[in-house]
Amino acid sequence: MSHSSPHHTAEDARPLAGFLVLERSRAPAAAYAGRLLATLGAEVILIEPRSGSVLRNAEPLIVGTNESALFAYLSAGKRSVALDLDDKQDRAQLRHWIERAQLVIDDTPLEERAPSPISEKAVAAVNPGAHFVSVLPFGAYGEQSSWRGEEINLIHASGEGYLLPNGYARALYPDRAPLRIYGPFAHYQAGCVAALSAMAALWSPCDEGQFVDVSVQDSALLCGAFALQRLGDGSLEHREGRSFRYGGVFETRTGFVQLLTLEDRQWHGLVTLLGNPGWSQDPALNDGITRSQRGDEINQQIRLWMSDQDADDIVARAQQLNVPLARYRTPFEVLSGEHEQSRGLFGPTQLQSGQMIPMLIAPYLFAETPLHTGGGVPALGSANVESTP
Amino acid sequence: MISNGPLAGLRVADFTIHAAGPFCTHVLSQLGAECIKIESRARPDAFRKPHAVYGRLTAATFDQVSANKRSIRLNLKQTEAVAIAKRIVALSDVAAESFRAGVMQRLGLDFAALSAVKPDLIMLSLSSCGQQGPDSHFAGYAPLFGAWGGLGYQSGYSDGPPIEMRHVMDHSTGYHAAVAIMAALLRRRATGSGQYIDLAAREVSSAMIGAALVQAAAGDTPQRPGNGSAQYAPHGVYRTQGDDQWLSLVIQNDAQWRELLDLLSLPADHRLREVDFSEVAGRLQQAAELDQALELLLQSRPADDWATRLQARGIPAYPSVNMQAIAENQHLQQRGSLTRVNELSGGERWAVGAPVRFSQTPAPGVYCTTPDLGEAEDYVYGELLGMSSETRQDLEAREVIY
Numbered sequence: 001m002s003h004s005s006p007h008h009t010a011e012d013a014r015p016l017a018g019f020l021v022l023e024r025s026r027a028p029a030a031a032y033a034g035r036l037l038a039t040l041g042a043e044v045i046l047i048e049p050r051s052g053s054v055l056r057n058a059e060p061l062i063v064g065t066n067e068s069a070l071f072a073y074l075s076a077g078k079r080s081v082a083l084d085l086d087d088k089q090d091r092a093q094l095r096h097w098i099e100r101a102q103l104v105i106d107d108t109p110l111e112e113r114a115p116s117p118i119s120e121k122a123v124a125a126v127n128p129g130a131h132f133v134s135v136l137p138f139g140a141y142g143e144q145s146s147w148r149g150e151e152i153n154l155i156h157a158s159g160e161g162y163l164l165p166n167g168y169a170r171a172l173y174p175d176r177a178p179l180r181i182y183g184p185f186a187h188y189q190a191g192c193v194a195a196l197s198a199m200a201a202l203w204s205p206c207d208e209g210q211f212v213d214v215s216v217q218d219s220a221l222l223c224g225a226f227a228l229q230r231l232g233d234g235s236l237e238h239r240e241g242r243s244f245r246y247g248g249v250f251e252t253r254t255g256f257v258q259l260l261t262l263e264d265r266q267w268h269g270l271v272t273l274l275g276n277p278g279w280s281q282d283p284a285l286n287d288g289i290t291r292s293q294r295g296d297e298i299n300q301q302i303r304l305w306m307s308d309q310d311a312d313d314i315v316a317r318a319q320q321l322n323v324p325l326a327r328y329r330t331p332f333e334v335l336s337g338e339h340e341q342s343r344g345l346f347g348p349t350q351l352q353s354g355q356m357i358p359m360l361i362a363p364y365l366f367a368e369t370p371l372h373t374g375g376g377v378p379a380l381g382s383a384n385v386e387s388t389p
Numbered sequence: 390m391i392s393n394g395p396l397a398g399l400r401v402a403d404f405t406i407h408a409a410g411p412f413c414t415h416v417l418s419q420l421g422a423e424c425i426k427i428e429s430r431a432r433p434d435a436f437r438k439p440h441a442v443y444g445r446l447t448a449a450t451f452d453q454v455s456a457n458k459r460s461i462r463l464n465l466k467q468t469e470a471v472a473i474a475k476r477i478v479a480l481s482d483v484a485a486e487s488f489r490a491g492v493m494q495r496l497g498l499d500f501a502a503l504s505a506v507k508p509d510l511i512m513l514s515l516s517s518c519g520q521q522g523p524d525s526h527f528a529g530y531a532p533l534f535g536a537w538g539g540l541g542y543q544s545g546y547s548d549g550p551p552i553e554m555r556h557v558m559d560h561s562t563g564y565h566a567a568v569a570i571m572a573a574l575l576r577r578r579a580t581g582s583g584q585y586i587d588l589a590a591r592e593v594s595s596a597m598i599g600a601a602l603v604q605a606a607a608g609d610t611p612q613r614p615g616n617g618s619a620q621y622a623p624h625g626v627y628r629t630q631g632d633d634q635w636l637s638l639v640i641q642n643d644a645q646w647r648e649l650l651d652l653l654s655l656p657a658d659h660r661l662r663e664v665d666f667s668e669v670a671g672r673l674q675q676a677a678e679l680d681q682a683l684e685l686l687l688q689s690r691p692a693d694d695w696a697t698r699l700q701a702r703g704i705p706a707y708p709s710v711n712m713q714a715i716a717e718n719q720h721l722q723q724r725g726s727l728t729r730v731n732e733l734s735g736g737e738r739w740a741v742g743a744p745v746r747f748s749q750t751p752a753p754g755v756y757c758t759t760p761d762l763g764e765a766e767d768y769v770y771g772e773l774l775g776m777s778s779e780t781r782q783d784l785e786a787r788e789v790i791y
Contacts, residue, residue, distance in 0.1 A: 015576035015584070040572040059620040060600055062607045069607070073599035137705075141746065144720040147700045152616060152624065153707040156637040161626070162709045165552040169545055177626040177635055178709050179552070180616055181597075182543035185561075188597055190744075192564035197395075197745040199571035200420050203578070204395035204750045211748035218726040218744035221715065222416070223560040225453040225741040226408075228727075231712040232451055232738030238633075238711070242555070245444060248532075249550055256551050258536040262440070266528075292441040319527050326533035328551040331605040334539040334595050339524040345592055346606075357606035360599050363562075363592035364569040365519070367500075367585035369576070 013369045014041025019202070021103040022047055023078070024118055026054050028151070028184035029216050030107035030135040031074040032191025033198065037103075038077040039362045039371050045097055045383060046080045047118065052380045065353040067377075070184075076349050076359055077374025082381035091117055093384075098126045103198050107135045110146055120211050130209045131201040135194045139215030149216065154186040158220030159227055166242035168249035178239060190219035245295035249328075250306040256328040257311050259302065259318075264288060269321035273314065274305055350376030394421020395750045399574070402474070402481040403427060403458065404498070407435060408531070408556055409590055410487030410515045411454035412563030417483075417570065418457035419743040420752045425477060425769055426458040428762065429465065430791050437762065450732040452759045453740055454563075459765030464791040469784070471497050476774055479506040482577075483570055487515040490525045500585040509583045511573040515566050519589030529591070531558035538594020543601055547615045554594070561597065562590040622672035623649075626709055627684045629692040635709035636692040638683075638699065643668055648702040653686050661686075731758045766790070 019042040023034035038044040046053065058070045081097065083090040094117055098104070104123050106113065113119050113134075120132040134140045137149030138157075155161040156178070164179045194214045201210045221228075227237050247260045261267045267288070271280045279301055284290045291298060306314075311327045318325035327333075334340060335358065343365065346358035362371050399422040403414045411426075411434075418424040428434055436452035439445060461477075463470045475498070478484045484503055486493050493499045493514065500512045514520055517529035518537070527537075535541035535554030545552040566588050573584035595602065601611035618624035621639050629636045640646050646667070655662055661682055665671040672679055687695060692708035699706035708714070716739045721727045728742035742754035770776045770790070784790040 015572040018579070019575075036568055040568075057620075059618065060604055060609075060611065061619075062604060063609050065607075069603040069609075070600040073603050138720060139724055139746070142720040142723040144700075147707075148703060148705040149707060150621075150624075150639040150641070150705045152626065152639060153637045153705050156626065156635075156709040157707045159710055159712050159715050160557055161637065162635075162711050163555070165545060165549075166555070167553045169549050169552050172549055173546060176546065177616060177628065179544070179546065179626070181554070181557070182540060182613065183598055183600060185540075185557075185597055189557075189561060189564055192561070192568050193744050195568050196416070196564070196571055197420075197747070199568070199575055200395035201747065201750075202575060203399075203571065204747070205397075206395075206749045208749060210395075210750065213746040213748075215724065215726070215744065218721070218724065218741075219564075220557075221721070221726060222741045222744045223557045223564065225560070226556045227712045228715060228739055228741055229449070229451060229453050231716060232732070232740070233445070233449070236711060236713055245441065249553055251550065256536075256542075258532045258541065258553060260530050260532055262530065288441040289439070289446060292444065319524075322528055324528045324530055324533055326527075326529060326536040328536045328542045329539055330542050331539050331598060331601040331611050334537075334598075335602055335605050339518065339522040340592070340595070342522045343519055343589070343592075345595065346602075351603075351607065355607060357603065359606065360592075360596055360602055362569075363565050363596040364586050364588040366569070366573070367587065368582060369584070 012041055014371055015366065015369060016040040016042040019043065019103065020101045021045070021105060022097055022101045024106045024108060027107050028070065028074060028187035029190035029194060030105050031055055032188050033105050033133070033135060033194035034078060035074050035076065036191060036195040037198065039373060044078040046075065046078050046378065047094065047097070048080055048082045048380060050082050050084050052082065056380070067352050072351055072377045073359065075377055078378055079383035080378040080380055081383050085117055094118070095126055098123055098130065101127065101130050102202060103131050103133060105133045105135060105194060105198065109136070110140060124209060128208055131198060131212060132209060133194050133198045133212040133214060135190060135214045135216070137216050139218060140213040151184045151187055152180050154216045154220060155180045157217045158186055158224055160220060160224040163227060163237055163239045163242055166239045167244070170239050170243070186216055186220035189223045190214055190216040193219040245292035246298040248299065250303055252306050252309045252311040252314065255311045257306065257315060258326045258328065260324050266323055267291065269323040273318050273321055273323055274302070277301065347372050349373045352377050352379055393751065394753045395747055396421040399423065399483070400481040401425065401483040401485060402478045404484065404486035405515065406487055408454060408559035409562040410485055410566070412560045413513070413515065413566035413570070414485050415454040415457060416563060416567045419754050424458045425481070425765065426455065426460045426760065427463050427474060427477070428460060429462055430762065431464050431466065433762070436759070450734045450736070451730060451738060451740065455759045456730065456740065456755045457757055458760055459768060460760035460762055461766050461769045462763040462790050464788055465496050467789045469789045473789070474498060475503065475506045477769065478503050478510065480773055481507070482574065483511045483513065485513040485515070489528065490516050490520045504583050509577050509581055511570055511577060511584050513566055513570055513586045513588060515562065515588045515590065517590050519592070520587045531556055534558050534562065534590040534594045537591035539598045539601065540594040543598050543611065543613055545613055545615065547613050547617070558590070558594060562588070562593045565593050565596070617676065619673070622669060622676045623679055623683055625680055627687045629687050629695060630690050634692045636687060636695050637707050637709055639705045641705065645704050646672070648704060652698055652702060725754065728755050730755055733759055733761065
């Protein structure tokens with residue numbers, strides 16, 4: 001069997017069914033790559049130390065059980081093999097897995113990786129066809145490749161952190177420190193790049209396994225590439241000036257909403273939604289550039305109007321008028337959302353505590369081969385017995 | 390035609406518009422896929438016209454997500470143009486679109502129609518809310534995806550309003566779309582089967598708060614942490630020397646804390662040396678006092694200097710950098726993460742290259758600039774479809790090619 005040809009089994013028709021992936025992760029990027037591949041059908045084996053991955057204790061924790069909600073989300077559908085890599089028998093088990101794998105995803109810092117039995121050289125010696133995907137904060141090459149980076153460092157190392165918050169939050173708190181995006185956002189982008197690159201390596205016409213060097217900083221930087229584009233336009237962006245000329249975050253009686261009208265027709269819809277107030281009838285406002293120049297004045301009027309509205313009511317009316325308006329929804333509202341329910345965004349998944357919860361499967365639907373989260377969150381070493389060579 | 394990179398030989402018929410869909414196909418192109426950008430003078434791409442709400446009063450001179458692409462004009466409101474589009478799709482591996490739900494069906498270019506001409510087609514429909522579901526008709530852009538999906542609510546200062554996600558929300562959506570397409574391609578290779586992928590950008594926003602959704606499902610109330618952490622202290626962004634200069638810093642364990650105290654050269658009787666800060670539990674309990682004291686101390690040096698000194702001691706630290714600093718970053722240049730590109734006007738500038746390095750099949754990255762409208766028509770209509778000059782002239786005269 002070629003390293004890029006999976007076994008497609010009758011019981012699992014998901015796209016990556018039959019591929020075996022080994023994941024050694026301590027940060028969310030590599031773990032998210034594994035999670036994406038697992039949900040797409042690959043068999044993903046967590047190679048953990050006997051004491052368990054540090055991600056098992058990563059915040060946020062679930063009150064009562066102290067189970068990591070992040071680990072639960074990132075590891076659903078995977079299996080766990082707990083190994084002491086200094087132990088001879090455990091190394092034999094590791095070799096067994098490496099022999100069968102098409103992909104190894106690893107985020108061990110370079111200085112620790114090199115002497116370990118899961119270095120790219122050690123993997124190639126056992127299985128020359130396996131691709132080795134390295135996922136590190138600043139990549140495996142370059143003068144800062146040994147630098148450490150947690151999420152808050154990496155979102156700022158990519159330039160996006162410096163630009164947050166913009167708009168309403170910036171106006172309210174102009175003296176506060178720049179802000180990260182919630183959760184491991186930069187890591188998630190690198191997880192996507194790692195999963196994409198791993199599959200691209202499988203796709204490539206290459207007999208030998210490739211070394212694939214993914215950097216969280218690079219991945220988040222490409223995600224925010226428009227800011228570098230604007231530098232080329234002569235504009236060095238700052239969170240202060242990054243606001244839309246009009247539109248943005250508004251507070252209603254029943255929560256916050258987001259408004260953004262880019263097209264003329266959307267502006268006219270907005271005027272209708274507002275009830276055609278006198279100020280909006282100024283013919284000069286038919287011109288988009290004039291509207292942008294008078295954005296502060298427009299926003300002041302919208303903010304006043306919004307303050308007395310019901311969020312759900314105006315969102316429904318706005319969308320009928322093709323005005324882009326959305327409510328800022330809480331996690332509870334997303335979880336119980338009628339739209340999400342109807343699309344099957346969540347699937348039953350068992351936590352380590354035994355509790356069954358609806359968990360987000362994947363942000364895409366495959367019409368021909370529906371996805372699922374697999375068997376739940378793996379207990380430490382749950383696949384150890386099976387792994388005996 | 391690009392002949393290198395892991396995806397060399399792969400062709401994408403690209404109907405995408407705005408940012409999220411074009412980013413997806415741009416990323417595939419950076420890995421070697423050939424991308425045919427199907428557009429029209431009747432509805433020019435956003436970068437080809439002013440964007441006043443964003444403050445841009447002219448067309449862009451460079452557009453990252455259009456770079457590498459081969460542009461053709463095709464007025465899809467005409468029946469003949471739809472037939473030509475199908476011929477292009479028949480020669481492609483992937484078709485990608487990001488119109489509002491239902492538009493491709495109205496054009497006669499939905500998955501059923503396209504898979505009739507290309508039975509093993511991989512087709513991506515990327516939209517704000519997906520192709521099905523009660524909100525599938527909703528219009529939206531990146532900040533709205535962030536709002537609907539929960540990422541906007543969870544982000545922001547703990548005591549402030551939610552924050553507006555910008556183009557990173559679009560591009561994160563594009564990354565996920567590229568992942569889905571690659572998985573479908575691998576399945577096609579193994580089984581010969583096509584696939585239809587329905588991607589909702591608001592669900593990518595939800596995927597980014599996956600842990601908070603787990604908390605909510607388990608009965609907890611997820612908190613908005615701002616820059617703070619329930620696990621580490623210090624954990625935040627701190628003012629340093631200079632105007633608007635900030636350092637992101639995390640102390641992951643007590644050994645790093647001791648290293649930090651040593652680096653700060655604090656006197657023996659300094660408050661931060663007291664025993665209640667020596668362990669993480671104490672530091673978490675007094676995080677506000679700690680942050681305040683630390684911010685005063687960090688103002689003695691520039692952020693760059695602190696980052697170098699802290700990293701030398703194994704402590705995760707990095708300045709909060711703007712794009713000028715990114716453009717001058719030696720590490721990123723060494724990696725080839727930044728690349729020089731030509732503008733339509735003839736100038737040169739920095740753009741972001743491939744975020745990954747392959748040992749055997751190097752990704753081509755950004756290898757050509759933003760295309761002129763219709764610049765690849767000799768290749769696509771001439772070479773690929775074998776149209777004569779007369780036929781093309783006729784189609785242009787009748788505004789099919791327009």
